[in-house]
Amino acid sequence: MYGPLWRLLPGRRPVKALLSLILAAGVVVLCFLWVFPAIAPLMPFNDNTIQSGSPSSDPTTMAP
Amino acid sequence: MKALRWVVGTIGEVLITLGVLLLLFVAWQLWWTDVTANREQAVAIQTLERGFTHDSIPPDPTATQGPAATPDPLATLKNVPFGEAFAIVRIPRFGAGYARPVLQGTDHPTLGKGVGHYVGTAMPGVVGNFATAGHRTTYGKPYADIDKLRTGDFIVIETKSNYIVYAVQRHVIVTPDHVEVIAPVPQHPGATPTEAWMTMTACNPKFSAQQRYVVFSKLMRIFTRAGGLPASFMAVPPGAVG
Numbered sequence: 001m002y003g004p005l006w007r008l009l010p011g012r013r014p015v016k017a018l019l020s021l022i023l024a025a026g027v028v029v030l031c032f033l034w035v036f037p038a039i040a041p042l043m044p045f046n047d048n049t050i051q052s053g054s055p056s057s058d059p060t061t062m063a064p
Numbered sequence: 065m066k067a068l069r070w071v072v073g074t075i076g077e078v079l080i081t082l083g084v085l086l087l088l089f090v091a092w093q094l095w096w097t098d099v100t101a102n103r104e105q106a107v108a109i110q111t112l113e114r115g116f117t118h119d120s121i122p123p124d125p126t127a128t129q130g131p132a133a134t135p136d137p138l139a140t141l142k143n144v145p146f147g148e149a150f151a152i153v154r155i156p157r158f159g160a161g162y163a164r165p166v167l168q169g170t171d172h173p174t175l176g177k178g179v180g181h182y183v184g185t186a187m188p189g190v191v192g193n194f195a196t197a198g199h200r201t202t203y204g205k206p207y208a209d210i211d212k213l214r215t216g217d218f219i220v221i222e223t224k225s226n227y228i229v230y231a232v233q234r235h236v237i238v239t240p241d242h243v244e245v246i247a248p249v250p251q252h253p254g255a256t257p258t259e260a261w262m263t264m265t266a267c268n269p270k271f272s273a274q275q276r277y278v279v280f281s282k283l284m285r286i287f288t289r290a291g292g293l294p295a296s297f298m299a300v301p302p303g304a305v306g
Contacts, residue, residue, distance in 0.1 A: 043093075048200065048266060050245055
């Protein structure tokens with residue numbers, strides 16, 4: 001998958017390398033700002049409250 | 065043969081990519097959430113402090129009625145909307161500069177912004193149990209050092225109208241389904257409260273969600289904002305974290 005991408009990038013080798021780095025940085029930014037915050041609530045280790053029954057973000061599930 | 069090599073090569077690249085993305089997620093969760101949450105929570109503290117000083121005299125004339133001698137923290141803390149910051153928690157044991165916003169609610173987005181108040185439990189300073197939750201790790205980790213709290217340590221809750229001081233009494237480690245720790249009388253569900261308590265809950269052990277570290281504190285004193293908080297309650301105890 002990276003072979004065709006490398007061939008697709010324009011310019012000579014240093015230009016291709018620079019463009020690859022920019023693309024990689026773009027992926028990291030995309031993940032940090034949107035993808036990871038969106039999937040973090042689904043991770044079991046992010047539940048840290050006391051609640052009865054199955055974990056849920058519904059505050060009404062908590063006892064008085 | 066060439067096709068097979070291409071297939072195997074592509075699968076390898078995909079697996080390496082997934083591995084790198086997983087490592088990135090770990091870095092984001094363990095490091096970046098602290099960076100952004102600490103920044104946001106510091107801004108929230110400044111906003112709260114500004115709001116408190118501006119509105120220190122309640123604009124609502126009904127709030128000043130009734131017995132003037134007894135401070136009534138409940139008067140200004142009714143019906144806080146879900147997700148809104150309404151108080152600042154200061155814990156000298158966690159360092160002189162330790163201050164975190166307290167918000168209404170304990171869902172994932174709210175706990176990312178500070179300490180969460182369990183909806184339906186008492187508000188600070190009143191009879192019942194002011195129950196709170198905070199992250200032990202990640203998202204600014206407001207309760208990172210909850211296990212360092214010792215009996216007698218002060219927890220200061222600053223609201224629009226008052227400084228409310230609790231003193232740590234004891235702690236328990238329980239599984240997450242032990243809802244009786246946030247009962248009006250902590251650990252005695254169904255009992256009618258006659259005292260004001262505060263419960264703090266956080267994950268235990270660190271980097272795990274298997275158990276909850278729970279600290280119970282009892283109301284010591286309530287000071288009005290106008291009267292100010294005596295410095296002794298903010299004195300950093302020897303061996304403090306910060």
